[in-house]
Amino acid sequence: MLETEVLVVGAGPVGLATACQLARLGARAHVIDALTQRTTQSRAVGIQARSLEMLASLDVLLRLEQHGRRMRALEVISGRTGSTRAHIDLGRIPSRHPYVLDVAQPDTEAVLEERAAELGVVVERGVELTALVQDDQGVDVTMRSAAGDRVGRFGWVVGADGAHSATRHLLGTHLEGVFQGHHFAMADVHVDTSLPPDAIRSFLHPDGMGFLFPMAGTRARIMFFVDAPPPGVKEPTWEQIRALADERMGGLVRVHDPYWLTYFEVHHAQVPHYRHGRVLLAGDAAHVHSPIGAQGMNTGIQDAANLAWKLALVAQGRADAALLDSYQNERHPIGASVVRNTARFTAVGGSSDIPGALRDVALFLAGHLQPIGKRVATNVAELTVGYRNSALSVQHGAHRRAPARAGDHAPDPVGLLRLDSTPVSIEELLIQPGMLVLLRTEDAETGRALRQILGDLGRVVQIVNTTDSAVGEPRDCLVDPDDAIGREYGLGPDGLALIRPDGYIGLIANPADPQALRHYLRDTLGVVERAAV
Structure with a gap:
């Protein structure tokens, strides 16, 4: 220790x-x-x-x-009729992983x-x-x-x-917040159902919504809004869980072989x-x-x-x-x-009253209007999380119009190639530990200076238009024939983007000034400068 x-x-x-x-x-x-x-x-x-x-x-x-198991959609079903009220396709979200992985x-x-x-x-x-x-x-x-x-x-x-x-x-x-509220009955079970196992489903019912989360094989998580259980009762009976599934899931889900049954009360606090x-x-x-x-x-x-x-x-x-x-x-x-x-x-x-009716209208719109459905799915996937207002998010020099700015999660544009013409993603590049600097410049001295400043904190990857423009080690050079980096990151022919180890953009600099990187590391992150090893 x-x-x-x-x-x-x-x-x-x-x-x-x-x-x-x-x-x-x-x-x-x-x-x-x-x-x-x-x-x-x-x-x-x-x-x-x-x-x-x-x-x-x-x-x-x-x-x-x-x-x-990959969940490729969110669905809302009537728990009385079994009809689908809303279907939100997760395939439209802006991610290399357009699904929820249920594990x-x-x-x-x-x-x-x-x-x-x-x-x-x-x-x-x-x-x-x-x-x-x-x-x-x-x-x-x-x-x-x-x-x-x-x-x-x-x-x-x-x-x-x-x-x-x-x-x-x-x-x-x-924790500070609200410690009394809605109650759920939850169970980890096996299910028999004709519903395709590739969606997370909510079931609308006057007595309270139910939820189905398929996992590997026939295993699933089910969950229901319920009244508060009697004092001291920590779990529902198996008969109660089966009855809830029968009553609130439109007869579409039969449960058997439980792993775990529990009641819990929702708390909202921080x-x-x-x-x-x-x-x-x-x-x-x-x-x-x-x-x-x-x-x-x-x-x-x-x-x-x-x-x-x-x-x-x-x-x-x-x-x-x-x-x-x-x-x-x-x-x-x-x-x-x-x-x-x-x-x-x-x-x-x-809710089962007026707010509940408004909920049903909102779910219908989300499931039938693609822009609304995509926005809902993107929010649920937490893809809107960003840190543009953070002191660690720095835009340096000229600003070029682009979807991404410092503080955003680094886009993973299609079209980046290794020197052998095989595709590569930003996500794959981040498997190598440390910070990732994407560099566009024709000045070899700028690249050498940036690598010396970054040292062993990460690596500098040069982005070139053609393989003929490549310099240095092949693993530190990518080809971008269609200017995907320019469009997504707003980098001109001379610019850089530093991607933090958590995948967020820390610095965008136009031009690719080595001093901008030095100041970011030293003054913004408080890093002690070391020479490259």
Whole structure:
């Protein structure tokens, strides 16, 4: 245990994603979890497009796909007649992953834990965080296991230990919001249905909506709005679940062989601050809300991607700790928006009066008017998340009109080629750890200067029009015959775009001035400059 090491509390998807991202970026990470083994409950099942883009950098998507099922649409069905009221095609969303990947949480955790082991991350289960005290140089923690208590010292602690976070409790901070509201009955079951297994479906019913999330094989998550259960009753009976499915899903879904039954009450709340000195909160430890829209785990995975690259720089002494303040500044507003919007959707979804009628009209419009449906799908996929107002988002020099600006997620334009004429994506380029600088220039000296300034923080990839224009190492040169980078990023014949490790654009500079990169790294990110190795 070292003061340069990061302790991640929680071995769920958010904690494991954080640890993996830290490790691939060169930081040491150690994970503990109070559970002695992975959960067997399906829990969070839907991975949205933006999270899939971020998980791509961990090189785990193919493994996750083997355990899951692609949802290519969102459908709304009448729970009384079985007729389709709305169909929203996810294939129109602007992503390389135009679908939701439904995977049971134990499988997601297994894939991420396997990747963590490959990256040298130690994951200890059956270990509970019971105390922490921090000073200017590190955090002293006490951890309890079956072998007894032990103490350790770490440079930083990330609390990703869920809605009942011990880390949050030990910090003395609290979730603030609404803790009473709608109730759900939820079950992880096998289903028999004639419905195609490629859509997430909502069922409208006067007694409360129902939801169907298909997973691999015949396994599925089902969920229903219900009245508050009697005090002390934590789970519905199997007979109640079968009756809810029969009554509210139009006779289209028959359930059998349950894994897990539970009641839960929706909470909508958030901590005021994500950073507390050397301790940071992520995922459900920082924000809780309704499961409608499958936003919870996805918001946490994006917390992890945003935090990890910054914390990796700081933990390795490569950047000033002030960089971590941008985690609060960028992610807290996103969390607040998710809490606010899911609260609204849950309130409307649970209505059977006038708001419920308005809901039905809105769903009809979304399902039958393509522009509205695309906008709904894009929002649910979290593809509208961006940081244009962040201090880390810098436009330098001349502004050229383009869809993307600093602070946006980096577009992945079609048409980029390797020197051997095979296609390549920005997503694939980001698998190599670090920052990615896309460079357009005919001046070889500019490229050399940029590579020296960036050093081992990432790589500079030159974009040329033809293979005849290529210079330097083939792996650091791409051909763009149709000016896709110019159109999407607004780069002229002499310009650069820096893409952060989380896939967002940090800097766009026209022209490609090496000093613009130097100032961005030194003054905006607080990075200590080093020579290339």
